[in-house]
Amino acid sequence: MRFRLASLIAMLPLAAPPFITAQSNNLIFPRSVAAGSAFSVKSSEASKGTLYIVGLGQVIKRDLEPGQSANIEAGALHSAGHYLVFLVNEGPTETGSLEVTPAKEVADLSFLARPSRLPVSLRGGITGAVYIFDPYNNLVTAPTSVTFELSSPNSTPQKRSVMTRNGSAWTQFDSTAHQGNGKFVANVGAVSSERVIGQVPGDPCGLRMIAVPAGGLIKLQTDPIRDCSGNAVPDGTVVTFTASYNGDQSTVDVPIKRGIAEAQIPTHPGAVLTVASGVVMGNQIRWGNK
Amino acid sequence: MRKVFVIALAALCFPFVIARAQVTVHVEPAHLDSPRELAAQTEQGVIRDYLESWRTLQAALDQNKPGLLDRDFVGAAKDRLAETIQLQTGAGIHTRYEDRSHNLQIAFYSPEGLSIQLIDMVDYDVQVFDKDKQISTQQVHARYVVVMTPAEVRWRVRILQAANE
Numbered sequence: 001m002r003f004r005l006a007s008l009i010a011m012l013p014l015a016a017p018p019f020i021t022a023q024s025n026n027l028i029f030p031r032s033v034a035a036g037s038a039f040s041v042k043s044s045e046a047s048k049g050t051l052y053i054v055g056l057g058q059v060i061k062r063d064l065e066p067g068q069s070a071n072i073e074a075g076a077l078h079s080a081g082h083y084l085v086f087l088v089n090e091g092p093t094e095t096g097s098l099e100v101t102p103a104k105e106v107a108d109l110s111f112l113a114r115p116s117r118l119p120v121s122l123r124g125g126i127t128g129a130v131y132i133f134d135p136y137n138n139l140v141t142a143p144t145s146v147t148f149e150l151s152s153p154n155s156t157p158q159k160r161s162v163m164t165r166n167g168s169a170w171t172q173f174d175s176t177a178h179q180g181n182g183k184f185v186a187n188v189g190a191v192s193s194e195r196v197i198g199q200v201p202g203d204p205c206g207l208r209m210i211a212v213p214a215g216g217l218i219k220l221q222t223d224p225i226r227d228c229s230g231n232a233v234p235d236g237t238v239v240t241f242t243a244s245y246n247g248d249q250s251t252v253d254v255p256i257k258r259g260i261a262e263a264q265i266p267t268h269p270g271a272v273l274t275v276a277s278g279v280v281m282g283n284q285i286r287w288g289n290k
Numbered sequence: 291m292r293k294v295f296v297i298a299l300a301a302l303c304f305p306f307v308i309a310r311a312q313v314t315v316h317v318e319p320a321h322l323d324s325p326r327e328l329a330a331q332t333e334q335g336v337i338r339d340y341l342e343s344w345r346t347l348q349a350a351l352d353q354n355k356p357g358l359l360d361r362d363f364v365g366a367a368k369d370r371l372a373e374t375i376q377l378q379t380g381a382g383i384h385t386r387y388e389d390r391s392h393n394l395q396i397a398f399y400s401p402e403g404l405s406i407q408l409i410d411m412v413d414y415d416v417q418v419f420d421k422d423k424q425i426s427t428q429q430v431h432a433r434y435v436v437v438m439t440p441a442e443v444r445w446r447v448r449i450l451q452a453a454n455e
Contacts, residue, residue, distance in 0.1 A: 052426065054385060054418050056347070056450065057370050059377040079370055082452040084416055086426045095428045099454060114402035127325070127401035131437065131449070137366055141435055141453040165323060166435050166453070168398050168407055172325060 027051075027087055032099040035136045036078045040069040041085065049089025053098065057081045080138035102141060103134035106188045109146075113184045113195035119202035121229050122175045126150060126197055129170040130186045139167035144188055148173070152182040152199060175199050177229040201231035207282030209241070209275040214264055218243075218287060221262040222275060232259050237277060243287075245271040315341060318395035326399045328406075336406050336438055337394060339445040344389045347371065347450075351385045354378055364439065364446040371450075383425075386417040406445065410434040 029041040041051055043064050051070050053060040057079025062070045064087060077083075080102045086095040110131040118125045128148055132140045144164045148171040151157035155176035162169040175197075176182065182197040205228035212219050220241045225233045239261035241252045245268040252263040265273075267287065275282035317337060320328055343362035350358040356372040363371060378384055390413045398407035411433050418426040437449035 050420075052381075052383070052418065054383070054416070054426075055374070056351075056387070056452070057374060059374055059381055059383065061381040061383070079373075080451050080453065082430060082432045084418065084426060084428050084430075086418075088420070088425050093426050095426050097428070097430070099452070101454070102451075112400060112402055112404055124325070129400040129402065129405070131405075139435060139437070139449050139451050139453070141451075166397055166407060166409065168400070168405075168437075170324065170398075170401055172401065 026091070026094055027085065027096060029085055029096070029098065031097075032101060033077070035080050035100050035103045035134060035138050036075050038072060038074040038076075040071045042069040043067065043087055045087060045089055045091065047089050047091070049087045051085070051087050053077065053083050053085050055079065055081045055083035055100070057100075058083075078136035078138075080134075080136070102138035103136060104140075104142065105134055106132045106140055106144060106191050107135040108133040108137070109186055109188060109191055109193040111186045111193035111195060113186075113197065116196070117198035117200060118175050120175050120179055120199050120227065120231060121177050121202060124172045125175045126173045126182075126184065127170065128173075128184055128186055128195070129168065130164075130193070131168050132164060132188055133167075140164070141167045147187050149185045149187075150176075150182055150197070151185075152176045152178060153180045154178045155182075177231075179231040201233050202227040202229065203280045204233050204237075204277045204282075205280075207239075207275055207277055207280055209273075209282055209285070211273055211285050211287060213267070216267060217264040218267045218271075218273070219262065219264050220273060220275070222256075222260050222282070224259045225256055225261065225277070233277070235259070239275060239277045241265065242274045242276070243268070243271045244274075313341070313344075313389055314391040316391070316393045318393065320396040320399075322396065322399055324399040324401060326401050326403060328396060328399050332406075333396060336396065336408070336445045340394075340408060340410075340436060340438060340447065341392065343447045343450075344387070348387050348389075350375060351378065351387060354384050362444075362446055363448075363450075364441065365448040367447045367450045381420075383418060383420050386419070387414055388417075389414040404439060405448070406438050408434075408436040408438065410436055 026045045033039050048065050051062045051064045064070050080100050083098040085098050113128040146169045147161045149159045150173045158173045160171050184195045184197050204225045209222045235256050237256045241263045243250050243265050254261050254263045269288035271287045273285040346362040354375050356375045359368050393411040395409050397409050413431050432452040435451050435453045438445040439448045
């Protein structure tokens with residue numbers, strides 16, 4: 001019996017509502033409540049007064065009868081932050097404080113994913129950052145697991161879970177080897193946000209051309225132009241053919257059409273022919289004999 | 291190494307703060323969880339703009355003028371403060387927030403550079419006036435989580451939320 005009584009006494013602090021605290025001599029209210037929770041402020045004053053709950057996020061003003069409670073309804077105090085709580089009546093004003101914490105439930109994500117378009121196979125090229133919010137648009141600052149997933153057609157999805165710090169989390173993924181739209185998703189529980197990342201072919205790789213006579217001209221034609229991952233470089237990408245002869249240089253810029261680029265230039269025995277696209281140089285051909 | 295700035299507000303901002311006392315500002319070295327490097331100029335700009343936002347906040351809540359928030363606040367922070375001003379006006383009260391010290395640390399710079407998060411251990415006084423009669427005053431020590439985003443020429447406060455550790 002003595003043991004049982006001791007156990008009961010030990011358990012009392014656990015059984016009692018832990019948040020109910022007398023904040024001042026004349027008011028009893030919780031020290032901390034979750035945003036949107038209902039709670040009450042009880043006055044032990046003998047005269048009626050006006051109750052104020054004042055913070056940067058909200059202000060509540062209520063008349064309070066002697067010995068009565070002011071009931072703050074669910075959803076009434078929803079802005080997380082620090083609040084002053086005080087009762088003004090004929091006596092001296094005593095001020096307490098109340099912390100309104102974000103609700104635990106995550107209701108919204110602010111997801112910033114960059115870039116919206118990038119070349120394939122770029123290491124660490126895709127980044128995503130999230131801020132997480134409760135149903136009242138408060139930043140949820142408690143550590144929370146956020147899952148990021150990047151999936152693209154023909155590629156294995158990349159997935160990573162990150163704990164938030166002060167309501168934010170970020171991650172970084174490589175772009176995949178295959179061109180196409182990637183789906184970049186951030187989710188917390190049932191709440192998710194999706195962004196589309198366009199992955200386009202990279203610079204040409206192994207750019208190579210052939211030269212053949214065409215009447216009085218030379219016809220220059222590339223092999224099918226692909227990036228280093230084998231993706232076709234898109235039509236419209238400019239390829240530059242250059243012929244150098246006897247100190248003179250002539251250049252022809254042509255767009256890729258149906259995967260290849262071709263041009264015709266005047267013939268000069270001994271001319272040096274080169275091909276390039278952007279900063280990528282292709283092969284070089286010396287035409288005939290001087 | 292800890293950087294210490296003591297900022298004379300009279301030199302910093304607006305004529306209406308000339309009479310105010312000095313605010314002590316400590317800036318802890320940035321403890322960044324980000325792949326993005328924070329340039330010293332960016333850090334200084336963010337801190338300057340954040341501290342100025344307290345002047346704006348003070349004026350807006352003291353005068354119950356939400357329009358004053360436009361320069362320094364955006365998004366949720368602006369909406370929330372504007373709502374508070376509306377509630378203050380409805381209740382016939384105004385409040386005076388006077389920051390005394392800030393202990394700041396930049397905690398997060400988002401990889402794309404579109405947001406910076408600060409943690410501010412701030413000490414401030416709050417005075418509440420009903421009509422023009424002061425009805426309460428309290429000294430507050432609180433930890434604020436702040437998110438700032440770049441605008442045309444300055445960083446604006448997007449989230450300003452007191453939050454425990």
